[in-house]
Amino acid sequence: MKKLCALLVAAFLVVGCSTQPSEINSPVESSPAGATSNGNFEPLLSASFDAAWSTDVSRKEMIETALFKLFRDIDSIRNDNCEFRPIVFAGEPLLEEHHYLLEGIADGMVASFCDYLTEDIPVIGGSYDFAKEVIAEQGYDSDEFGGNCGFDLQQDYASACAAYKVAWTGISLGSVRDGVPFVEERRLTIAAHELFHIVHDQINPNGAPGLSSCRSYSCQGPVWFFEGAGEFFGRAMTQYLGLQNYATFVPTDRSGYFIDGEYLSDLDFLTKSRNLAGGVENYYSGQIAMEFLIANIGLFPVMRVWENMNSGMIFPDAFQDSIGLELEEFYKKFKTLHLRLYEEGGHCDSTLGCPAWNKSEQQTDWYSDTSMNSESSQGNLEGHSHSEGLNPSSHGISEECLSVNEQWWANCTELELAIPKSPENSNHGQPTDFESIPLADSCKELGEVRDSEGWAKSFEAREIAGADQAFVSTQYYAALRHLDQNLDGVICSAQAPE
Numbered sequence: 001m002k003k004l005c006a007l008l009v010a011a012f013l014v015v016g017c018s019t020q021p022s023e024i025n026s027p028v029e030s031s032p033a034g035a036t037s038n039g040n041f042e043p044l045l046s047a048s049f050d051a052a053w054s055t056d057v058s059r060k061e062m063i064e065t066a067l068f069k070l071f072r073d074i075d076s077i078r079n080d081n082c083e084f085r086p087i088v089f090a091g092e093p094l095l096e097e098h099h100y101l102l103e104g105i106a107d108g109m110v111a112s113f114c115d116y117l118t119e120d121i122p123v124i125g126g127s128y129d130f131a132k133e134v135i136a137e138q139g140y141d142s143d144e145f146g147g148n149c150g151f152d153l154q155q156d157y158a159s160a161c162a163a164y165k166v167a168w169t170g171i172s173l174g175s176v177r178d179g180v181p182f183v184e185e186r187r188l189t190i191a192a193h194e195l196f197h198i199v200h201d202q203i204n205p206n207g208a209p210g211l212s213s214c215r216s217y218s219c220q221g222p223v224w225f226f227e228g229a230g231e232f233f234g235r236a237m238t239q240y241l242g243l244q245n246y247a248t249f250v251p252t253d254r255s256g257y258f259i260d261g262e263y264l265s266d267l268d269f270l271t272k273s274r275n276l277a278g279g280v281e282n283y284y285s286g287q288i289a290m291e292f293l294i295a296n297i298g299l300f301p302v303m304r305v306w307e308n309m310n311s312g313m314i315f316p317d318a319f320q321d322s323i324g325l326e327l328e329e330f331y332k333k334f335k336t337l338h339l340r341l342y343e344e345g346g347h348c349d350s351t352l353g354c355p356a357w358n359k360s361e362q363q364t365d366w367y368s369d370t371s372m373n374s375e376s377s378q379g380n381l382e383g384h385s386h387s388e389g390l391n392p393s394s395h396g397i398s399e400e401c402l403s404v405n406e407q408w409w410a411n412c413t414e415l416e417l418a419i420p421k422s423p424e425n426s427n428h429g430q431p432t433d434f435e436s437i438p439l440a441d442s443c444k445e446l447g448e449v450r451d452s453e454g455w456a457k458s459f460e461a462r463e464i465a466g467a468d469q470a471f472v473s474t475q476y477y478a479a480l481r482h483l484d485q486n487l488d489g490v491i492c493s494a495q496a497p498e
């Protein structure tokens with residue numbers, strides 16, 4: 001069993017793998033090897049925001065004004081003697097040379113948001129198996145699999161999760177290249193991203209994943225809001241802490257094409273239906289929406305939205321009360337702003353271009369208490385995860401995606417599930433068009449309609465899982481992937497139980 005290395009970062013720095021703390025002797029170093037970004041932004045106040053909620057602003061003006069107001073507000077409340085502390089656990093494959101970075105980010109986040117905290121924050125860096133080990137040995141709350149991601153994560157190289165009061169920041173912050181410790185810039189922002197999730201969960205424990213009875217966006221907020229906050233604060237705080245500059249990105253679908261601007265501009269629709277970019281669109285559009293909010297009103301009203309939800313307000317009311325703008329009106333302004341910025345960016349005019357998107361007219365009220373009562377919807381609230389997108393337990397395949405994709409099993413499902421584009425099928429004798437596959441909510445229900453010993457997404461997945469009696473059908477697995485709780489590529493098999 002690995003030895004656990006824990007420390008209270010606000011006062012101590014780990015040395016080797018000792019559980020005994022020693023005094024911290026040096027601050028976080030700046031810009032470690034590899035920690036660069038594609039951004040070139042400074043905290044500068046733009047006169048373009050003298051008029052409230054102007055949509056006639058550049059992305060650079062908006063980012064720099066948001067950074068200016070965020071840094072100003074953080075400076076006014078930062079408490080380096082905060083009574084609450086990050087408790088950091090570092091395990092392999094996190095390099096010892098990178099411990100100081102994780103500790104510095106954790107310490108800086110806690111000091112910056114001390115006023116909003118109610119308890120210490122456990123922070124884990126290392127493999128997911130190590131995270132489970134820490135959770136078990138420390139007696140922290142966990143999901144049914146012993147972790148904090150809400151599903152039995154098997155591949156952890158692109159993942160990080162924050163739930164059950166614990167921030168797991170992923171396996172590493174980088175690697176060694178030519179003998180020099182090298183930091184992968186995105187992993188620094190992911191660490192801050194997951195820590196911010198714990199901050200807003202402490203503000204709004206009524207909506208905290210895994211620990212509350214919240215089963216709708218009414219008490220947690222829509223995906224664009226909390227994941228957009230994770231993206232914005234994750235990227236902004238690494239600049240505030242002197243590690244790297246703020247960075248931006250533009251999502252593409254699984255075929256590498258950019259996404260239609262109308263789709264990315266519709267925050268209300270993205271809350272309910274997201275799959276063209278594997279779920280990452282809420283991260284992208286939410287980051288820009290958070291820039292727009294903070295450039296206009298600063299940090300404190302945004303934080304009050306979580307406070308309002310914790311007092312019992314549903315999200316639209318919590319948003320209007322704090323931001324001073326009706327949610328529907330904000331959505332309209334964001335759409336106007338983002339459509340112009342996206343068009344000016346020329347993404348759809350590039351060589352790749354943007355495939356057409358046809359909006360579904362079917363809408364769901366996500367702000368009612370009954371809107372997320374299904375098993376699949378609850379999966380989205382099990383944890384804030386970063387795995388090239390969102391938690392892969394959702395099983396919604398939209399009509400518009402089906403209508404424009406012959407390869408629906410690959411193009412309309414989550415990227416992280418790695419469903420083959422070339423479908424594989426054993427001799428099961430069942431039709432594989434989407435309309436003919438029974439969309440059962442459980443294996444028991446599926447067994448009443450289709451008798452089998454399970455279904456695998458590929459012959460390789462069946463072999464690895466040791467489920468040689470299961471049928472192979474890429475299409476069946478894709479349509480019923482919500483039943484794959486341990487993400488081994490096999491469902492409803494007694495030989496490979498969930």
